Amino acid sequence: MRLPSRTHHGGWSAALLALGLAAEGASAQTTARSERLQRYANGVLSLMSYTVAPDVTTSSLSFQDASAGNPDLSMTQFGGGFVISDSTRVYLEGNAAYSRYDPRFVFSDGDVQSRIPVKWNTVSATGGVGWDFPLGSKWSLRPIFNFTLGYVASDLQVARAVVENRTEEEIEFLDGGKMKAYGLGGSLMAVYEYDKPDREIDFEGRYTNVRLHSYGSSSEAVQGKATSESLILWGRMRVPTGMMAMDRPVRYVFELAHTSYLDSSAKALGLENLTSLGIGLELDTSKHDLLFNRWRAILRHLLGPNVSGWSLGLAASF
Numbered sequence: 069m070r071l072p073s074r075t076h077h078g079g080w081s082a083a084l085l086a087l088g089l090a091a092e093g094a095s096a097q098t099t100a101r102s103e104r105l106q107r108y109a110n111g112v113l114s115l116m117s118y119t120v121a122p123d124v125t126t127s128s129l130s131f132q133d134a135s136a137g138n139p140d141l142s143m144t145q146f147g148g149g150f151v152i153s154d155s156t157r158v159y160l161e162g163n164a165a166y167s168r169y170d171p172r173f174v175f176s177d178g179d180v181q182s183r184i185p186v187k188w189n190t191v192s193a194t195g196g197v198g199w200d201f202p203l204g205s206k207w208s209l210r211p212i213f214n215f216t217l218g219y220v221a222s223d224l225q226v227a228r229a230v231v232e233n234r235t236e237e238e239i240e241f242l243d244g245g246k247m248k249a250y251g252l253g254g255s256l257m258a259v260y261e262y263d264k265p266d267r268e269i270d271f272e273g274r275y276t277n278v279r280l281h282s283y284g285s286s287s288e289a290v291q292g293k294a295t296s297e298s299l300i301l302w303g304r305m306r307v308p309t310g311m312m313a314m315d316r317p318v319r320y321v322f323e324l325a326h327t328s329y330l331d332s333s334a335k336a337l338g339l340e341n342l343t344s345l346g347i348g349l350e351l352d353t354s355k356h357d358l359l360f361n362r363w364r365a366i367l368r369h370l371l372g373p374n375v376s377g378w379s380l381g382l383a384a385s386f
Contacts, residue, residue, distance in 0.1 A: 110292045112169075112188055112220050113249055113280045115141070117296035117331060118339070119165030120194050120216055120251065121276040122147045124302060124325040125342035125370060128379045143167040148385075151200045159210050161196040192218035194278075196255065208259045214278050216251030216296075246284070247292065253278030268306040268319075275299050297330040306350055316352035321364055323347070342372040346381070360384035 149161030
């Protein structure tokens with residue numbers, strides 16, 4: 069999905085400053101240098117917080133800087149979850165994500181300013197173990213324990229002489245810097261399932277709170293932290309199209325998802341909430357001996373503050 073940038077580029081600049089991803093003028097004060105490094109690390113972990121929980125709205129997301137014609141931020145994730153069986157109500161889930169962020173640092177020696185492209189690549193994986201408590205025939209409640217592992221690598225694509233006025237610690241962090249991260253927390257899901265021949269309805273409400281911490285940084289002075297806190301509402305309805313394929317009815321799929329990001333660090337990027345509207349088709353292959361029982365193709369339209377875009381999603385369930 070390719071999304072346009074904010075209408076006013078100044079809005080992005082303010083957001084980057086709030087995340088601690090905008091560079092400042094050179095300072096001889098050790099405290100100021102440490103604070104800058106801390107903001108860099110916290111900002112990178114804040115980006116990771118968007119992809120901790122399985123979420124339709126951030127499964128394929130890209131912001132483009134209109135002035136440069138290149139993506140400033142892109143996020144991709146995939147994952148899923150399931151209850152082991154009707155008799156064993158253990159719930160398991162997994163989610164893997166990749167994000168790439170290209171902030172533009174401005175370094176100044178007091179007279180000349182240089183715009184430096186710095187690229188951060190983030191890979192993370194989140195697992196969850198919980199229990200499904202049935203509440204009647206259609207509702208259930210799932211408390212989940214979540215754990216996250218992540219890895220961040222930076223790449224300063226410029227000669228070191230350009231930033232010679234910066235400290236060695238800052239250069240190390242920006243040029244080839246590495247940072248590992250872990251997160252511990254939990255989620256609470258409310259699930260509704262209605263399954264009849266004329267229609268199927270699924271609904272999930274999910275609150276997630278995971279605390280992220282860095283370790284193993286290439287700069288010993290940097291220890292980042294962030295909180296991934298979100299509220300996700302997701303619903304899907306399937307109805308028969310009247311067509312048949314592989315001895316089963318082909319279904320229309322209608323989908324609605326809304327995500328609110330509750331932590332202040334994620335809000336600073338301007339993505340306080342995202343809404344996704346989807347429509348597609350589903351093929352039922354359960355009568356045949358295949359790896360998956362259902363296959364879906366869904367066209368989604370994403371809406372949020374000053375952003376909009378389209379994506380095509382492919383999924384399978386068993």
